[in-house]
Amino acid sequence: MLDVTRVDELRRIAHEGDRLVIGAAVTLHDAFAALIAERPQLASFAQRFAGLPVRNSGTLGGNIANGSPIGDSMPLLIALGATLVLASVNGQREVPLEQFYTGYRKNVLAPDEVVAFVKVPRPQAGEFLRAYKISKRYDDDISAVCLVVNLRRAGDSVASVRIGAGGVAATPVRALQAEAALQGQPWTADAAQRAADALRAEFQPISDMRASAAYRTEVLGNLMQRFWLESRGMQQVNLESFRLAEAATP
Ligand SMILES: Cc1cc2nc3c(=O)[nH]c(=O)nc-3n(C[C@H](O)[C@H](O)[C@H](O)COP(=O)(O)OP(=O)(O)OC[C@H]3O[C@@H](n4cnc5c(N)ncnc54)[C@H](O)[C@@H]3O)c2cc1C
Incomplete structure (x- = not known):
């Protein structure tokens, strides 16, 4: 039995070329803080991940390996193009996150392998990224649907797009047809x-x-519409941007 939270190498966050490398045993709080440092628009999404105790004790690798179809970090990481480094005494291999899952809470990990690192490409010029979490309660609730769209434009055209979704299949998924x-x-x-x-x-x-x-x-498509409106500069199309003080103003 291995407690990954005691392995120093797996608790580090580093930059490796154009990728952010997050050790699997980094807490969810610290992992999201590193992602937010490069993509500040993720702050509100990160705050809606569980509550403080879970964010401070759960790990990014645990959330990924746990493999819940309604886990929140995976749609985001799929949209960001993240890969996983899987390690065992026999060596390491790297797999795109969307290829890690083989079925409901099943994955490609061999019995002697652990998720060691998560490698996340850093932001590119022209990237427009939004992460949406729909849940019954606003705070400390599990997603009913999660959609993350990462679209990069060249002029008026879509140069590249990656879409990660949760709550819509047996595993976290990449929306290849919508892409x-x-x-x-x-x-x-x-x-x-x-x-x-x-x-x-x-x-x-x-x-x-x-x-x-x-x-x-229904919500999946609505979130894409919201993404479109936000990409056109529309501000008040989500709860995060809605301020009570403004609402109270007659
Ligand atoms: C109150 C509450 C609210 C929650 N809200 C949310 C939420 O909003 N969004 C969300 O996504 N999740 C939510 N969760 C789930 C929670 O985030 C996950 O359970 C947590 O991320 C798991 O991390 P852990 O480090 O505790 O993993 P553990 O529970 O320790 O491990 C989970 C599984 O993964 C395996 N594992 C762990 N690390 C590795 C590794 N490095 N390599 C291989 N296998 C490994 C373990 O053996 C185990 O099978 C919530 C949980 C609670 C209790």
């Missing part, structure tokens, strides 16, 4: 609508105590 609907296309309201339609068609979520399948499907 294909956008790749190389002009970034317009029509393109965003096509991506929303593709997202709704791509997954067959289940109904459970957190949300119905129909709600999850």
Whole structure:
């Protein structure tokens, strides 16, 4: 038995070329702090991950290895293009996060392997990134749906896009069909609508105590619409930007 939180090498955060390398035993709080330092727009998403005790004791590697389809770090890391370094006494191998899961709480880890590091590409010029968490309660609740869109434009066209989703399949997933609907296309309201339609068609979520399948499907497309509006500079389309003081002003 190995307690990864006692392995110093797995508790470090470093920069390696154009990637941020987060040890698997880094706490969720510290891992998100490192991500927020490079992408400040993630601050509100990070605050909605569980509560302080879980963020300060749970690890990023634990969240990933646990493999819950409604875990929050994986849709984000998939959208960021993260890879995992899996290690055993026989050596190391690197796998894209979206290829780590093979089924509900199943993954490609060999019996003698651990998740050792998470490697996250650093931001690129023109990147527009938003992470959305939909849950019944605003604070300290598990996601019903999580959607993270990372879109980079060249001029008016979509140069690259990665979309990670949670709560819509047996594992955290990459939305390849919605990405294909956008790749190389002009970034317009029509393109965003096509991506929303593709997202709704791509997954067959289940109904459970957190949300119905129909709600999850509807919300997926709505979040893509929200992403479009935010990319056009619209501010007040999420709870995070809504201030009570302003709401109280007659
Ligand atoms: C009140 C509460 C609220 C929560 N809210 C959220 C939330 O909002 N969003 C969310 O995503 N999650 C949430 N969670 C789940 C929580 O984040 C995860 O349980 C936590 O991230 C697991 O991390 P850990 O380090 O404690 O892993 P552990 O519980 O120690 O491990 C989980 C599993 O992964 C394995 N494992 C751990 N580390 C490694 C490794 N490096 N390599 C290989 N296998 C490994 C363990 O053997 C075990 O099977 C919540 C949990 C609680 C209790």
